[in-house]
Amino acid sequence: MLSAATLRKEIEHALERRFPAALSPSPRTRPEMAPTGIAEVDELLDGGLPIGAISEVTGPECSGRTSLALKFLGCRTQEGHVCAWVDVEDAFDPESGAANGVCLKQLLWVRCGEERRGQMKEGKPxxxxxxxxxxxxxxxxxxxxxxxVLDMGGTAVKYAQRIPLATWFRFRQAAQRAQCSLVVIGQRACAQSSADVVLExxxxxxxxxxxxxLSGFGYEVRRERARGLRDEEQEDGFPRRSESDSSRTEATVHSSALLSLPKPGPVSDAESIQTKVLPFALAQRSSACEVNAVRRKPPVSTWSARSAWDREKGA
Amino acid sequence: MSRALYVCVYAAEFPVQTRLRLHPELRSVPVAVLDGKAPQQFVFSMNRQARLAGAEYGMTKLEAEAIPQLGLFQRSPESEAAAHAVLLECAANFSPRIEDASAGTLPETACACALDIAGTERLFGPPETLAHRLREALHAAGFRTSIAVSNNFHAARLKAASLNGIAAIPTGEEASSLAKLPVGALHLEEDDAETFVIWGIRTLGELAALPEVDLVTRMGQRALQYRTLARGELPHTFQPIEPKFALEEFCDFETPVDQADSLLFVAARMIDCLVTRASGRALSLASLTVRMALEGGRVHQRTIRPALPTADRKFLLKLLQLEIAAHPPSAAVVSLTLTAQAGQSGKVQLGLFVPPTPEPSRLDITIARLKAIAGEERVGSPVLEDTHRPGAFRMGGFASGVAAGAAETSQPRMALRRMRPPVPVRVMLRDEKPATFRDRETRFEIDAAYGPWRTSGCWWSEENWEAEEWDVLAHAGSEALACLLVRDCKRDQWRLEAMYD
Incomplete structure (x- = not known):
C-alpha cells in the first residue's frame, strides 16, 4: 500500500501542469509592514501594520482609534500612496486628517449614510x-x-458583528491581491480569523x-493578534511552534503600549489653510479672551509607549 | 505639374442610409423615409428591399403602411446633417481638398462629394487603391457608396452616380466611359429632355456624337454644355470646403424611449462612431456630453469626463451607463445627441520607484459606482476651505497620481469624529462651566471641562458665527466620553459637535 507522502507526490505530479504543488501548503512568508508613524505602535507591531492584510483597530469611543488610523494614512500619503476612507457614519474630520499629515488630495473619502447620526442610534444602520x-x-x-480604512467606529457592536465572515474572507483575499492594507476601525473585532492584526x-x-x-490624551494600545511575529513570541516564552505544524500559523499575543496624544496643532496641509494660525500654545491660552479669526486646532496626540509585556517582564 | 485627378463619392438614398447607419440591424429589411408634415407625408427615400417590396416614391403614408414589413421613418434633417458631416470627415482623411457635390445637380435623396487627389499616389498608392480604401472607410462609418475616379470632375460625378461599386476612368476615355449613361443623368431642363426624346437621343454617347454647331444652332449655348458634359470635357473650377471637425452624433427615435438599455444600445453605436472619427485624427475623447430631448419639450443633459482622454469604447459606454443610472431622465427620450470634445490620448509615465496608483480609467468607473452607491456629492477628496469656521470643508474631485504635498508631521495629533449634523444637547452650568449635558437619551456627568475657546467670524455676512467651544470629559455609567461641546452664542444653543478619538 502506498504511503500518504507517496500518494501525495503522485497526485501532485499528475496535476502539475494545471495546479503546481496542489497539495503542498504554500510557504507562509512574513508580510511586508507599513509604519504607522507612531514609534511605539510600530515597535509593538514589529514594523507597523501589514500590507495586503486586514488590521483591526478596536476600542470604545474616544479611545484613540481614529488618531492611529489617521497617522497611518498620513505616513502612506506622504510616501505618495493613494488611500481611501470609507466612512460609515460620515464622521471623518478633514482638519484632523490634515493635522496628522494626511495629504487630502491623495485621499478618497466615501461618505456613507445620509441619515442623521441621531437617527442612526435609534434606527438600524x-x-x-x-x-x-x-x-x-x-x-x-x-x-x-x-x-x-473602513471606519465603523460609531457602529454598535451588535450590528458590526452581523457582517458575514465570508465578506471578511473576501476582503482579505482582495487586499492580498491588491497589496492593500485594510484597516477596520470598530468597537470590537469582527473580522475574526481574516484579520492579521487586532489592536485594542x-x-x-x-x-x-x-x-x-486640554493638551492631549494618553492611550493604551493592546495587541490582541498578530500573524507572522513568531520570533518575538518565541523569545517571549510562547511555545515554539513545530515546523511541520502548518495549522498553527497564527499566534495570539497580548502586549500593549502606552500612547499619549496631544491636541492637534496647526493644520499643515499646504493647500488648505493660508490664514493666520497662532501657535498652538498661544491659541490655547488665549481661548478665554475674544479670539476672532483664529482657527481652532484639534488636540495633539502623543503616543509614548512602552510595551506592557516588557513592563511585566521587567517586573 | 501633375494633372488634376478627382474621386467622386456618391451615397444614394442618403436619408435612408442616415437611418440605417445607427440601426444596422435594419439593413436587410425594407425601410422607407417619409417627408412632409402629417397628414401629407409621402415616401421620400427607400432602400432596395423596400423598392422590391413595392414601395414607390411619392406614396402616401397610408399606402406605404399597406406594404407588409415596410419600416417607416420620419425624415430627420438633424440626423442627415450629422451624417453628412461624418461622410465629409471620413473623406477628409484621404485628401484635404474636398468639394461638396450634392448641391443642385443630384437628386435630392443623394449625397456626393468630390476629392482632389492629385499628388496622393505616394501616400495611398494608385487611385484605384485609394478608392477602395475610401470606400472601406465609408463602409465602416455606415455608408454604402459608389466611387468613380477621373481626370474630369463632372465625368467622375456622373459615373459615380450611375454605378454601384468603384470605377476608374482612364485618361482620354471619359466619353466612351459615359457613353452608355442615359441622357437623364445630366438633369436636363424639362423642355430639353423632351426635345432629346423627340430626336431619339437616349444616351450620353448619342448626345456626344451630335455635331456641335448644329446642336448649338437648334438649342442654344446650354446644349453645348450638355454635349461637353457628355464627352467628359467640361472644365470645372474646384471649390474646396473645409469640413468642420465637430464630434457630434444625433439620433431621433420614432417612438419615445423610456428604457435605459434601449438608449444605451443606440448610444453604443454613436460612441463607436465618435471614437472612430477621433481616432482617425490620432485623438481621444476628453469629454462626452449626452443631450436627451424628452417628451414635453424638456432637455436632460449630462457630461462625463474621464480622468484621461480615452478611445476605449467599452469604458466610455460603462461611464455613460453609470451616469444615466445615477441621473435618469425624468421622461421618455425623443432624441439623443452625443457631443464629444477631442483631446490628446492620455499618457501615464510609470516609474520603478513610484508607488502604484489606481489605473485612471478603472478609477473613473469605480468612482462612478461609488457615487451611485453613496451619492453624487459624497465621494471625492476633502478640500479645506479658506476660512476660520470650524469644520469647514468641501468635497473636491479625486484624481490619482497627484504628488504628495503634505508636510511631514512628526507628532501624531488627536482626531475628531464629527457629528453630522451636530447633536443638540441641554447643558447645565455650574460656576459658568458645563456640569452636565443631556442628549435625547442619556445624561452625562461632566468630569472636567476645558475652555471656553471663543471664536467668531464672517461678521460682514449672513453666514456669521459666534461660538464658545468646550473640551469636555464626561461619563454616563461606564461609558466615558471626550467630546467637543459648542455653544452657539447667537442663539444660545448647545450642541455636541465632535468626539475626540
Missing part, C-alpha cells in the same frame, strides 16, 4: 453598513489603493496644562 461594505469591495477590486485601544489618561487647556 444596515443601509450605511451595506453601502460601506460595497464601497470597500469596489475599492479593493479596483486596486491601486495602498490603504483603505483604551484611553489611559488626560493631559491638561491648566484648568482651561
Amino acid at each position: 444596515w443601509r450605511q453598513l451595506d453601502q460601506a461594505l460595497r464601497a470597500t469591495d469596489l475599492l479593493l477590486q479596483a486596486g491601486g489603493f495602498s490603504a483603505i 485601544c483604551k484611553r489611559a489618561h488626560t493631559n491638561a496644562d491648566c484648568e482651561t487647556v
